[in-house]
Amino acid sequence: MIPDTELRLSAMLRAMQNIVLPAIPADNQLAIEQASLIIGNLVLLQDQGGREAEVQRGRAAKINTLAKALINLDPADARRPSLDALAAAMSLSPEEIAIAIEELILAECHDEPFFAAAWPMIMASGHDDAEQGRNWFKATGMW
Amino acid sequence: MNRTETVMDLTAIEPAIAQMLDDARANRAQPPYQVRTDQEVQASLVEFFKQTPERGEVTIHSLRRMGGGASKEQFLFEMSKVGEPAQQYVLRMDPLESAVTTCRRREAAVLNLAQRHMPAPAALWSDVSGQLLGRPAIITNFIAGVTKPSAGNSNVSGFGTTFSGETRQKLSENLVELLVKLHDIDPNQLPSDCFQSPSDYPIQASLWQVNWWARAWREDRTTGIPLMGLAEAWMRRHLPGTPPQDRVIVHSDFRTGNFLYDEQSLTITGILDWELAHIGDFHEDLAWIALRSWSTEENGQLLASSLLPFEELCARYAELSGRTVNHQTLHFYQVLALYKCATICLATSAAAARRQHNHQDIVLTWLATAGHSFLNDLHSLLAEAESK
Numbered sequence: 093m094i095p096d097t098e099l100r101l102s103a104m105l106r107a108m109q110n111i112v113l114p115a116i117p118a119d120n121q122l123a124i125e126q127a128s129l130i131i132g133n134l135v136l137l138q139d140q141g142g143r144e145a146e147v148q149r150g151r152a153a154k155i156n157t158l159a160k161a162l163i164n165l166d167p168a169d170a171r172r173p174s175l176d177a178l179a180a181a182m183s184l185s186p187e188e189i190a191i192a193i194e195e196l197i198l199a200e201c202h203d204e205p206f207f208a209a210a211w212p213m214i215m216a217s218g219h220d221d222a223e224q225g226r227n228w229f230k231a232t233g234m235w
Numbered sequence: 236m237n238r239t240e241t242v243m244d245l246t247a248i249e250p251a252i253a254q255m256l257d258d259a260r261a262n263r264a265q266p267p268y269q270v271r272t273d274q275e276v277q278a279s280l281v282e283f284f285k286q287t288p289e290r291g292e293v294t295i296h297s298l299r300r301m302g303g304g305a306s307k308e309q310f311l312f313e314m315s316k317v318g319e320p321a322q323q324y325v326l327r328m329d330p331l332e333s334a335v336t337t338c339r340r341r342e343a344a345v346l347n348l349a350q351r352h353m354p355a356p357a358a359l360w361s362d363v364s365g366q367l368l369g370r371p372a373i374i375t376n377f378i379a380g381v382t383k384p385s386a387g388n389s390n391v392s393g394f395g396t397t398f399s400g401e402t403r404q405k406l407s408e409n410l411v412e413l414l415v416k417l418h419d420i421d422p423n424q425l426p427s428d429c430f431q432s433p434s435d436y437p438i439q440a441s442l443w444q445v446n447w448w449a450r451a452w453r454e455d456r457t458t459g460i461p462l463m464g465l466a467e468a469w470m471r472r473h474l475p476g477t478p479p480q481d482r483v484i485v486h487s488d489f490r491t492g493n494f495l496y497d498e499q500s501l502t503i504t505g506i507l508d509w510e511l512a513h514i515g516d517f518h519e520d521l522a523w524i525a526l527r528s529w530s531t532e533e534n535g536q537l538l539a540s541s542l543l544p545f546e547e548l549c550a551r552y553a554e555l556s557g558r559t560v561n562h563q564t565l566h567f568y569q570v571l572a573l574y575k576c577a578t579i580c581l582a583t584s585a586a587a588a589r590r591q592h593n594h595q596d597i598v599l600t601w602l603a604t605a606g607h608s609f610l611n612d613l614h615s616l617l618a619e620a621e622s623k
Binding site: 119120121122124125126129130132133136155158186187188189190191192193194195196197198201202207211214215217218219221222223224225226228229232233234235 | 239243299300301302395456457458459460461462463464465467468469471472527528595597598600601604605606607608610611613614617618621
């Protein structure tokens with residue numbers, strides 16, 4: 093579609109950098125800061141290349157996989173309320189499934205065998221998730 | 236209650252903090268925050284002082300908004316009265332919501348105690364209900380100084396600040412001395428109506444902190460993050476004890492970005508941002524200083540708050556304070572610190588911005604992105620714990 097998102101982003105960036113920011117009085121630190129953050133966000137959006145929906149889908153799939161693996165840790169005849177809650181959450185949004193996973197690990201944190209089995213699964217998922225988040229926002233320059 | 240029941244008691248929080256979090260819930264249903272003009276703020280200050288017995292009729296001038304900081308609306312202004320020279324003051328005012336939920340009454344109380352012992356602003360006046368100034372607020376004296384080198388380049392709130400060698404040496408000595416001074420203040424001097432101390436029950440200090448931040452996470456998150464659940468579980472399984480002599484006033488945000496210094500003399504002129512202060516374990520402040528986000532690396536070594544190696548910080552603190560730094564307890568508070576940061580960024584900041592309840596939603600959304608870096612560091616610390 094003309095103009096495409098990439099063109100619009102670069103045009104907004106130039107406008108902010110070359111016109112808007114220089115026009116702000118030097119003693120208006122708040123406006124300078126906010127304008128700078130707008131520029132930063134435009135750079136981020138350029139870097140992210142419109143892939144947010146794709147990234148969210150990937151994240152949802154990983155949460156789903158983790159939830160199923162946790163449910164399968166226990167045989168079906170040894171039900172726990174927290175696992176039942178997670179199983180019930182599987183029909184809900186990825187956000188709610190992830191909350192149910194949090195509640196599960198907290199509820200079972202004194203069950204040594206379960207906790208020991210769940211630990212590496214959640215750590216692996218946590219590492220992937222955190223890495224993906226860092227990469228997604230690396231253009232902030234904060235790390 | 237046995238230990239398992241105790242560590243899973245989510246209601247065990249400092250009562251004043253529980254009340255503060257309860258009160259904050261009332262703001263959530265409010266419409267988007269309308270930022271007032273400088274003229275409106277100036278007029279409210281004039282009215283406020285009119286009703287303050289020792290001030291009366293005053294002239295407010297040169298009022299301007301201060302940049303920086305996502306937690307408060309801050310204004311610098313001059314106030315003069317007939318027969319008195321004009322003085323500079325800082326108005327710190329709550330937006331509807333911010334990166335953290337805090338209490339102006341607590342802030343005023345801890346400031347007025349701390350500034351008797353160390354360079355810190357004094358809370359000269361306060362409007363904790365917000366009836367006169369429009370929002371809960373305190374007014375402090377102005378302290379000159381910078382939070383980062385004038386010629387430097389860093390991101391928001393102390394992230395990425397670097398110092399030259401001489402600056403680092405002098406500031407680090409000063410900073411450790413001031414931390415020890417803070418921790419040497421008797422916490423019982425804080426007013427008990429707004430600060431409660433953990434009891435002698437060994438794990439109460441750490442449990443109160445986990446419950447505070449776990450509650451903030453649960454109430455503000457819009458999505459679950461399994462790693463946060465795991466971190467909370469790990470903390471409950473590893474709550475350290477705090478002997479009575481290790482209970483101190485914890486600043487809770489003691490780091491580069493939160494102190495002012497004079498660039499000529501390289502001395503610290505003021506410690507800022509006391510709003511998260513509470514009575515707790517001294518290890519909490521040590522752990523916070525060294526978080527990676529406001530630390531830098533030099534020759535492969537992490538400089539805590541871009542000032543000095545973490546081991547050296549702990550050694551100097553121990554030597555000056557006479558306290559023993561327990562590395563297991565320190566590790567716990569490092570995990571807690573990252574859990575708090577992740578909560579602040581990915582839950583509370585994002586939620587406040589989504590509800591348009593802040594004067595700087597864009598700062599909050601920028602800050603929120605840092606949450607992923609904190610999660611990465613949290614993962615590393617938990618992996619380290621597992622491998623021990």
